[in-house]
Amino acid sequence: MKSLRGSNLVVFLLLCLGSVLILLPLWWMISTSLKPMAEILQFPPTFFPDDWQFSNYLKTWQAAPFTLYLVNTLFITLLVVIGNVLVNAFVAYGFAKIQFPGRNVWFVILLSTMMIPGFVTLVPQYILFSRLGWLNTYLPLIVPAFFGSAFFIFLLRQFYLRIPNELIEAARMDGASHFYIWWHIMLPLSKPILATVAIFSFNGAWNDFLGPLLYLNDETKYTLQLGLQVFKSEANTQWNLLMAGSLIVLLPVIVLFFIFQKYFIEGMDLSSGGKG
Amino acid sequence: MKRGVGIGLVVLLIAALGGLVWWMQGGQEQASNTANSDEKVTLDFWSFWGSETRRPIIEQMISDFNESQDEIFVKHTFIPFGDIWTKELAAVASKNQNAIPDVVVGDINAIKLRGQKQQVEPLNNLVDVNALQGVMHPEAWDAVQYENETYAVPFTMDTRLLFYNKKMLEEAGYTEPPQTWADLTEMSEKITVKQGNTFEKVGFYPLFGVGTDVWLINADGRNYITKDGEVTINTPEDREALEWINEFTDKMGRKEIDAFKAEFGEQQANPFLSEKVAMYVDVATFYTQIRDYGDHLDYGVVPLPEREEGSGHYSWSGGFALEIPKGAKHPKEAATFIEYMAGKEAQMYWAEKNFDQVANQEAGRAVADQLEDKEKEVYEVALTAMENTLLTPVPVEVPDLVSLVSPELEQATLGKKTPEQALQAAEQKVKAAKEGAQ
Numbered sequence: 001m002k003s004l005r006g007s008n009l010v011v012f013l014l015l016c017l018g019s020v021l022i023l024l025p026l027w028w029m030i031s032t033s034l035k036p037m038a039e040i041l042q043f044p045p046t047f048f049p050d051d052w053q054f055s056n057y058l059k060t061w062q063a064a065p066f067t068l069y070l071v072n073t074l075f076i077t078l079l080v081v082i083g084n085v086l087v088n089a090f091v092a093y094g095f096a097k098i099q100f101p102g103r104n105v106w107f108v109i110l111l112s113t114m115m116i117p118g119f120v121t122l123v124p125q126y127i128l129f130s131r132l133g134w135l136n137t138y139l140p141l142i143v144p145a146f147f148g149s150a151f152f153i154f155l156l157r158q159f160y161l162r163i164p165n166e167l168i169e170a171a172r173m174d175g176a177s178h179f180y181i182w183w184h185i186m187l188p189l190s191k192p193i194l195a196t197v198a199i200f201s202f203n204g205a206w207n208d209f210l211g212p213l214l215y216l217n218d219e220t221k222y223t224l225q226l227g228l229q230v231f232k233s234e235a236n237t238q239w240n241l242l243m244a245g246s247l248i249v250l251l252p253v254i255v256l257f258f259i260f261q262k263y264f265i266e267g268m269d270l271s272s273g274g275k276g
Numbered sequence: 277m278k279r280g281v282g283i284g285l286v287v288l289l290i291a292a293l294g295g296l297v298w299w300m301q302g303g304q305e306q307a308s309n310t311a312n313s314d315e316k317v318t319l320d321f322w323s324f325w326g327s328e329t330r331r332p333i334i335e336q337m338i339s340d341f342n343e344s345q346d347e348i349f350v351k352h353t354f355i356p357f358g359d360i361w362t363k364e365l366a367a368v369a370s371k372n373q374n375a376i377p378d379v380v381v382g383d384i385n386a387i388k389l390r391g392q393k394q395q396v397e398p399l400n401n402l403v404d405v406n407a408l409q410g411v412m413h414p415e416a417w418d419a420v421q422y423e424n425e426t427y428a429v430p431f432t433m434d435t436r437l438l439f440y441n442k443k444m445l446e447e448a449g450y451t452e453p454p455q456t457w458a459d460l461t462e463m464s465e466k467i468t469v470k471q472g473n474t475f476e477k478v479g480f481y482p483l484f485g486v487g488t489d490v491w492l493i494n495a496d497g498r499n500y501i502t503k504d505g506e507v508t509i510n511t512p513e514d515r516e517a518l519e520w521i522n523e524f525t526d527k528m529g530r531k532e533i534d535a536f537k538a539e540f541g542e543q544q545a546n547p548f549l550s551e552k553v554a555m556y557v558d559v560a561t562f563y564t565q566i567r568d569y570g571d572h573l574d575y576g577v578v579p580l581p582e583r584e585e586g587s588g589h590y591s592w593s594g595g596f597a598l599e600i601p602k603g604a605k606h607p608k609e610a611a612t613f614i615e616y617m618a619g620k621e622a623q624m625y626w627a628e629k630n631f632d633q634v635a636n637q638e639a640g641r642a643v644a645d646q647l648e649d650k651e652k653e654v655y656e657v658a659l660t661a662m663e664n665t666l667l668t669p670v671p672v673e674v675p676d677l678v679s680l681v682s683p684e685l686e687q688a689t690l691g692k693k694t695p696e697q698a699l700q701a702a703e704q705k706v707k708a709a710k711e712g713a714q
């Protein structure tokens with residue numbers, strides 16, 4: 001018993017050390033965001049701000065129309081998450097539970113789209129959206145989310161495969177359609193993985209920089225990630241405001257993670273236990 | 277019935293998506309209509325000057341222009357630095373006139389290459405070439421020329437200077453700033469104080485603030501490839517530069533220097549402002565940081581020291597130029613705007629407000645005459661340095677020149693290759709690339 005407690009203590013200390021290492025950069029951001037510029041330029045750098053400048057946060061928010069950028073970003077992100085969760089879950093159901101000719105071939109073709117690096121398709125995609133007349137609208141950022149993503153489909157399909165076919169067969173015998181089964185049986189059973197998809201796509205859309213950069217031309221349509229760039233320039237970067245802004249933008253991501261943390265852990269449980 | 281729920285959901289989703297597309301597209305058309313309802317031609321101008329300091333300056337210049345005009349209206353859009361050119365490239369590739377901006381702030385060193393690749397409009401027939409050539413910094417003007425055609429108009433430049441802390445120099449018994457590399461070595465040795473493995477203060481280290489490339493230019497006033505296409509990487513002067521840098525590293529200790537450098541990180545903490553480094557290379561605009569955050573500092577500024585007496589105080593500049601992307605809707609009006617921005621009045625405004633080096637030499641001179649005290653002193657030194665300042669336009673025959681040479685230079689400064697081996701390897705690579713291109 002005693003030795004167990006001893007080893008627990010070692011593990012605890014090691015974990016603490018690990019946490020400190022991981023949290024250090026975050027602390028650096030927080031501390032930089034609260035310093036005046038003169039202190040940031042000081043050498044050697046200070047670990048705690050000497051002169052706490054909470055007004056940096058207000059200054060940051062006023063340096064550009066961030067409230068507008070927040071609304072824009074929320075709008076895009078919300079639609080992207082809805083699209084990704086619904087459409088990918090639907091497609092994955094087909095790949096996991098419906099037998100149709102060439103199913104595996106189609107699946108491989110789908111997966112192979114993951115191998116194409118994004119910057120190869122960048123210009124062709126831009127030309128496509130430009131021909132559709134979608135430039136300077138949110139459409140190029142939102143509509144693709146409604147056309148499936150190979151990674152999410154793969155993730156969901158793997159999860160669905162673990163749900164016993166008997167459930168579906170029983171429902172089919174009772175006369176349920178595939179839509180009905182998907183909506184009433186599969187979706188409720190796959191909440192953890194849907195939460196994962198939602199978080200991933202939230203992060204993707206929230207942090208997307210290149211998409212809004214390419215497709216939005218009007219500054220009133222900009223997102224938070226574009227807005228943050230006003231603090232950087234070819235010369236003097238306003239580090240305190242940049243860090244304050246980055247922290248504000250990071251906050252929803254952290255909050256979201258803590259809210260959905262439960263589902264994450266459940267998801268891990270399910271994928272190893274295979275219960276349904 | 278149950279099936280109906282699912283189908284209903286899908287139909288709803290498609291309808292919602294369709295509605296979204298229709299609504300947003302409508303929005304776009306409306307926006308472009310209101311822009312056209314004005315009788316003036318609207319120019320789309322993209323810059324990366326969005327910070328609280330720069331944005332008001334560039335927008336003041338634009339509004340001055342707009343007020344002087346009854347035919348053209350310039351609309352400014354901030355696009356993040358660096359990525360602005362990715363966006364521009366995509367727009368040019370789309371050939372969609374509604375997407376292509378009329379004027380963009382481009383990297384001056386990329387203009388030749390962009391001209392060759394037909395990504396920007398030729399300007400010889402749109403601007404007064406002779407007038408511009410007469411006032412522009414010759415290096416800047418050369419950087420925007422390709423095969424007797426002008427592909428952009430230079431806007432800003434910069435130049436590296438040596439800032440020195442008078443108090444720290446005096447404490448070591450020096451009343452005059454360094455003039456040559458030998459001076460730097462000698463003075464630095466005397467000023468540097470090392471306690472155990474850490475530096476209490478450092479006199480000078482060549483690779484604080486700038487890279488090896490700047491010293492290779494400083495050594496002989498030549499780029500890796502000259503304007504006539506001669507490869508001049510592996511010269512005795514360049515070898516001497518690398519040896520001189522390595523001498524510092526060897527004497528001061530590589531580990532200790534790295535540890536010191538790591539503490540002030542990328543651009544954040546500044547060791548010169550904190551009086552930890554006595555002599556420091558930076559652009560002239562560094563003056564504004566000293567003014568705003570280091571007013572206790574008693575400092576002076578000189579052009580970069582020379583390799584040896586008489587070899588020349590050469591320095592390096594980056595810069596930006598105004599270009600018209602290929603396929604822009606209103607090239608004629610765009611050229612009018614560009615000429616205004618390159619004109620004396622606008623350039624003076626930019627130079628004075630940003631404390632920046634501008635491409636228009638008349639404007640630079642006029643600003644120096646207006647300034648007073650320390651501002652004047654620094655700006656005058658910068659103007660002197662500009663006479664020996666080189667730009668490094670990407671050579672059309674070897675576009676990836678820097679990525680061929682830099683790794684070799686790094687090997688030399690890390691001590692993995694001798695300067696001679698590294699320069700030889702770099703020279704061979706560049707020559708091979710050049711022959712491959714022909």
